[in-house]
Amino acid sequence: MDKLQEIESKKASLIEKLKKVTSAKEISEIKSEYLKKYVKSLYSELKNLSAEEKKSFGKTINDFKNFAEEKISEAESKFKAQKSSAKYDVTIFKDNIKIGAEHPLIKLYKRIEEVFVGMGFSVVQGPEIELDKYNFEMLNMPSHHPARDMQDTFYISAPNVLLRSHTSSVQIRAMEKMQPPIQIISPGTVYRVDDIDPQHTPMFYQIEGLMVAENISFANLKAVLTRFLKEVFGEEVGVKFRPSYYPYTEPSAAIDMSCTKCGGKGCRTCKGTGWITVAGSGMVHPNVLEGVGYDSKKYTGFAFGLGLNRFALTYYDLDEIRKLYENDISLWNQI
Ligand SMILES: [Zn+2]
CATH class of the missing domain: 3.30.930.10 (Bira Bifunctional Protein; Domain 2)
Structure with missing residues (x-):
């Protein structure tokens, strides 16, 4: 079934995207794309399947959902840890720094x-x-x-x-x-x-x-x-x-x-x-x-x-x- 291959490649693309995240906003966008939109589209396909197929495909969807949740949550905690250790990142650019002056x-x-x-x-x-x-x-x-x-x-x-x-x-x-x-x-x-x-x-x-x-x-x-x-x-x-x-x-x-x-x-x-x-x-x-x-x-x-x-x-x-x-x-x- 093509759908199973599609799900596998979706898992691979999720992992790739999570590796590259640089902001909390990106993680939440990934969450919305994979856990909401994509999972919803998979559920919508259930209605066209036979009872037997529904059972097996339903399990595949749940597996994907669990997989995505776990990977996203891992990425979230990793991102938070990185953020707190970067508290004193001297390379962060700030454009309104006040420069001292002679009294x-x-x-x-x-x-x-x-x-x-x-x-x-x-x-x-x-x-x-x-x-x-x-x-x-x-x-x-x-x-x-x-x-x-x-x-x-x-x-x-x-x-x-x-x-x-x-x-x-x-x-x-x-x-x-x-x-x-x-x-x-x-x-x-x-x-x-x-x-x-x-x-x-x-x-x-x-x-x-x-x-x-x-x-x-x-x-x-x-x-x-x-x-x-x-x-x-x-x-x-x-x-x-x-x-x-x-x-x-x-x-x-x-x-x-x-x-x-x-x-x-x-x-x-x-x-x-x-x-x-x-x-x-x-x-x-x-x-x-x-x-x-x-x-x-x-x-x-x-x-x-x-x-x-x-x-x-x-x-x-x-x-x-x-x-x-x-x-x-x-x-x-x-x-
Ligand atoms: Zn005067």
Whole structure:
């Protein structure tokens, strides 16, 4: 009977197809073709047969059905096992992979460093866990000095060990070791007790700078900081120095820059003033110079400090400091 030969070749083709499957979908298509459609077509032929033939052909159909079921089920479990062992198939192509980007704070810091190094400054680092002596006392802030309240400090073990509230501490450490002329910047993380809001975080990055030598005047401070801001934000940016107060400098000046968003016309970012405060600065207080053993009659110097996070808000035109900590790579790639 031709039909028996057809069934045998169908068995052979089933085995061949199952060997080549690459997806669960293919297995289910094979299942449908062999177990549903073909078996159904075989059953439909029973009606044309005699009772005797029906019995024997019925058995042949059942044998085929069992055979197909067994082979398909074997293929299914083999496929599942292969799939789970291929969990880390590095050859699998994925087309929407997000590529990492340099963090905007690091990118901006590198730019700032480049400008200062170009002007002859060298980079000095110091410890984040600091002694009161370096963080306050030698910066003209003895205990009970009211200016200490300007910086709410995290203490590791009060009253002497703390998390530095500014990187000015590094300037003291550097001056203790080096003799003038000295020209350094000290970047790093600093800590202050602060609630998190759009403009504040208890940990932030600061870059402070110091230049001490003979005949250093406020004119040098103005020249260096103006050059720096114009290098980073462009020649068109306006810079002004406004009287301010810091215990470790005298005189002291806050540095304002014309608002980069509105060009000085006044907008929400600059609160309508056309200016944004970007740094603090001043001439190093003689007490600070004397405290590290420098002759304050011979040497003078200036110091400045800027908050990198705040600076980044202006530089990247962001409205919230928190965005810098949210690890949103799509943002990193945009800015
Ligand atoms: Zn503005």
